[in-house]
Amino acid sequence: MTVPPITALRGEGLSCRRGFKTLFQNLDLQAEAGRALVVTGPNGVGKSSLLRILAGLLEPSAGAVRLAGCAAEAGLREQVHYLGHDDALKGALTVRANLEFWRAVLGPTGLSVDEALEEVGLGGLGRLRASVLSAGQKRRLAIARLLVSRRAVWILDEPTTALDVRAQARFAAFGRAHLAEGGIVIAATHAPLDLGESAGLDLTAQGSNAAGADLGELEP
Amino acid sequence: MGAFFAVVRRDMALSLGAGGGAGLGVVFFLSVITVVPFAVGPDLVLLARIGPAILWVGALLASLIGLERLFAADVEDGSLDALSLSSMPLELTAAAKGLAHWLATGLPLVVAAPALALMLNLEPAAIGAVVLTLLVGTPAVTFLGLVGAAFAGAFRRGGLLIAVLVIPLAIPVLIFAVSATSAAVSGPVPFGTPFRVLLGLALFAIVLGPVAAAAALRAARG
Numbered sequence: 001m002t003v004p005p006i007t008a009l010r011g012e013g014l015s016c017r018r019g020f021k022t023l024f025q026n027l028d029l030q031a032e033a034g035r036a037l038v039v040t041g042p043n044g045v046g047k048s049s050l051l052r053i054l055a056g057l058l059e060p061s062a063g064a065v066r067l068a069g070c071a072a073e074a075g076l077r078e079q080v081h082y083l084g085h086d087d088a089l090k091g092a093l094t095v096r097a098n099l100e101f102w103r104a105v106l107g108p109t110g111l112s113v114d115e116a117l118e119e120v121g122l123g124g125l126g127r128l129r130a131s132v133l134s135a136g137q138k139r140r141l142a143i144a145r146l147l148v149s150r151r152a153v154w155i156l157d158e159p160t161t162a163l164d165v166r167a168q169a170r171f172a173a174f175g176r177a178h179l180a181e182g183g184i185v186i187a188a189t190h191a192p193l194d195l196g197e198s199a200g201l202d203l204t205a206q207g208s209n210a211a212g213a214d215l216g217e218l219e220p
Numbered sequence: 221m222g223a224f225f226a227v228v229r230r231d232m233a234l235s236l237g238a239g240g241g242a243g244l245g246v247v248f249f250l251s252v253i254t255v256v257p258f259a260v261g262p263d264l265v266l267l268a269r270i271g272p273a274i275l276w277v278g279a280l281l282a283s284l285i286g287l288e289r290l291f292a293a294d295v296e297d298g299s300l301d302a303l304s305l306s307s308m309p310l311e312l313t314a315a316a317k318g319l320a321h322w323l324a325t326g327l328p329l330v331v332a333a334p335a336l337a338l339m340l341n342l343e344p345a346a347i348g349a350v351v352l353t354l355l356v357g358t359p360a361v362t363f364l365g366l367v368g369a370a371f372a373g374a375f376r377r378g379g380l381l382i383a384v385l386v387i388p389l390a391i392p393v394l395i396f397a398v399s400a401t402s403a404a405v406s407g408p409v410p411f412g413t414p415f416r417v418l419l420g421l422a423l424f425a426i427v428l429g430p431v432a433a434a435a436a437l438r439a440a441r442g
């Protein structure tokens with residue numbers, strides 16, 4: 001394996017306050033290339049806020065997010081894929097047009113649109129309007145966004161919601177392939193997701209105490 | 221630049237497609253101008269005198285239609301998060317969305333204006349002046365409107381906010397556009413003097429509108 005351009009994503013002393021509530025304080029974490037970081041914890045504990053901070057979409061109340069590696073100075077914004085709760089699709093446009101749009105906007109560095117649709121099992125549906133897709137198919141189309149533009153860091157917030165068992169396994173395979181190429185995956189998930197050897201971060205333990213992250217091993 | 225034009229193309233396809241609402245502004249413009257002669261009465265001299273002002277008020281209000289959904293739709297479906305991760309700065313994304321909005325809703329107003337001006341008994345010189353000021357002035361209104369659109373998207377509040385925020389900012393555009401038109405018809409100032417101020421206002425809006433809109437979107441992101 002060649003040296004990946006981004007070797008790690010670090011959160012240093014991250015704190016997040018929403019309104020009067022402190023979700024977590026002085027949280028240190030590290031996601032290494034080739035090893036997934038799985039964030040767990042009950043609803044409302046701050047998983048989504050943490051992921052939005054790591055993707056640069058939310059300012060932490062304290063602390064900073066840094067990349068390590070030779071491509072680190074290019075900045076977080078151009079290295080990160082963020083797959084949130086919403087699929088970021090326009091129902092009035094065709095499946096193909098949606099994916100072509102994201103390929104142009106995020107940088108056409110990955111698979112072609114047709115290859116990506118084939119990969120996520122939407123081959124042949126490109127001419128349909130995205131509004132007629134089922135919830136699971138919309139999710140697959142959102143996942144195809146990760147494939148058309150090659151980016152080192154995948155930040156995934158409940159990525160497998162609405163996916164059937166086979167599609168979940170397929171998605172886990174995409175994640176493992178990305179890790180094998182030296183990518184970084186940070187995922188918050190309730191459903192078990194087989195991403196190979198991975199580190200775990202349980203946000204329940206954080207609360208408002210100032211302890212460092214519990215980076216215990218998780219068996220795949 | 222690929223990303224910029226991708227945003228322009230997508231937004232135009234969305235607003236010109238079924239249910240996109242691009243035609244709404246022109247229909248509103250048409251209704252206002254059709255109703256005015258009935259309200260004012262059959263005084264052709266009066267109509268010709270107030271015609272440019274009526275056309276501009278109609279175009280100004282028509283330009284605000286649809287702005288409240290410009291960013292709100294992208295905020296709601298998560299597109300804005302993914303757009304924020306493009307290598308293109310958010311300011312350029314906002315500018316691309318403004319350009320697409322103007323091409324789909326502002327430019328049709330400019331095209332429809334000569335036909336509507338005939339209904340208000342405008343002479344050819346006045347029609348030319350009105351169309352020229354609309355061509356320069358409606359982009360200014362749209363790009364000032366980006367600020368209101370960003371607030372409406374960020375704070376999930378609808379159209380009222382847009383009107384309250386944008387109309388005061390658009391008053392100078394209205395003043396110099398109408399005074400340029402009346403200068404072209406009756407003088408005594410040459411057409412060019414107020415028109416150059418209008419050009420300046422338009423350039424000011426096109427540069428500062430997207431910057432302010434991007435700042436509003438960033439500030440409200442959570």
